Amino acid sequence: MTVRILLSLLFLWSSLLLSAQQNLSFEDWAIDSQGIEQPLGWQTNNLYVPLISVNKSSLASEGQYSVHLSSNAFPPEGRAPGHLYTSFSLNQALQGLSFDLQVDSLRDGAYIELNIQAYQQGQLVYADTVQFNRLQTNWSRRYINIPPQTMDSFRLEFIAKTFQTGLGYEGYASCYIDDIRLSQASSIRSFVENTxxxxxxxxxxxxxxxxxxxxxxxxxxxxxxxxxxxxxxxxxxxxxxxxxxxxxxxxxxxxxxxxxxxxxxxx
CATH class of the missing domain: 2.60.40 (Immunoglobulin-like)
Incomplete structure (x- = not known):
């Protein structure tokens, strides 16, 4: 019993540490050199006001904040896709990814896209793309299964996707994302799955x-x-x-x- 409790605590601690390092719940933000508030641990295509695709939101599924991702340009050029992405090293293979999503606006064929990429020694070993093309006015928990795969780094990218034309862009997409969780292989996880x-x-x-x-x-x-x-x-x-x-x-x-x-x- 003592061993199981210890394994549980170690797994919980490693999960909390990973979450804090990657800011997977979007609780940590900082002002950059352009005066734009950005989520720590993430990169965006925010340029300058009003060309901002990523904003801090108090509309959270857990904690105080979530991230608001949207198409980011303005007429006459149209709305360019908004990008939010991060990469990090792993010491254990991932087996799943879950997050809370609320899609509040989709116009003219636009949609939300999630791109997942995993690498081992610089080589791409796994990739997946998931599209969300329906409005969800309430928070919805989404789970992405990841096949067992040896990997040492991982990349996540959320895109508020629009379409480029000869005159600019068409469409507009907007969503909120919160509470991203990565399920990693571990001794305590193996114990639970076996039962x-x-x-x-x-x-x-x-x-x-x-x-x-x-x-x-x-x-x-x-x-x-x-x-x-x-x-x-x-x-x-x-x-x-x-x-x-x-x-x-x-x-x-x-x-x-x-x-x-x-x-x-x-x-």
Missing amino acids: FSFYPRPAQDRIWLKEVEQLDFEPRLYSLQGQLIRSWSKNSQELDILGLAAGQYLLVLQTAKGAYSQILQVH
């Missing part, structure tokens, strides 16, 4: 979680593209999946220590 199971496999109308009594979790179901499909009450062990289309989904147990996932096959 997380469910039946039947494949499933049709209902599934039951097994060996989760020691966890404090929120069960959620996502598409393999990261779209939240369904959620259930906290610590629910009997999950109704009636009405789901046949196919593969990602069953996620969201806990204070990270998100733990397994593939759910529905027939």
Whole structure:
């Protein structure tokens, strides 16, 4: 029991340290040489007022602040894409990425884009692009599964995407992002995943979680593209999946220590 508690504390401490270094909850901001407030640990395409795509917002899903990302130019040139990105070194492979998203404005075909890139010794070993093209007037938790892969550095980029034309840009996109969490492989994570199971496999109308009594979790179901499909009450062990289309989904147990996932096959 003492070993498990120690592993839990070490994992929680490493997660908090990574979050603080990368400012993944956007609590830390500073004024740059142009007089623009920027999120620490992140780069933007902010140039000068009014060409600003990244702003601090008090509309937060947790903590005091979130980041507001939007297309950043003004007529007659149109709205150029807004960029928010960061890169950092890793000492363990990632297995998932989750964040809170609220999309408040999309016009003329614009959308929000997330680009993920992982590198090992300077070589690209994993890349993924996810588009969010629907309005979400409330906070929505998004989860991106990352296949097991050896990596030593990682890059995230959020874009408020518009379209370039011969006369400038068309479209406008605006969103809020908060509480980014990176699930890393660790001894405590392996312990939890080994005890997380469910039946039947494949499933049709209902599934039951097994060996989760020691966890404090929120069960959620996502598409393999990261779209939240369904959620259930906290610590629910009997999950109704009636009405789901046949196919593969990602069953996620969201806990204070990270998100733990397994593939759910529905027939």
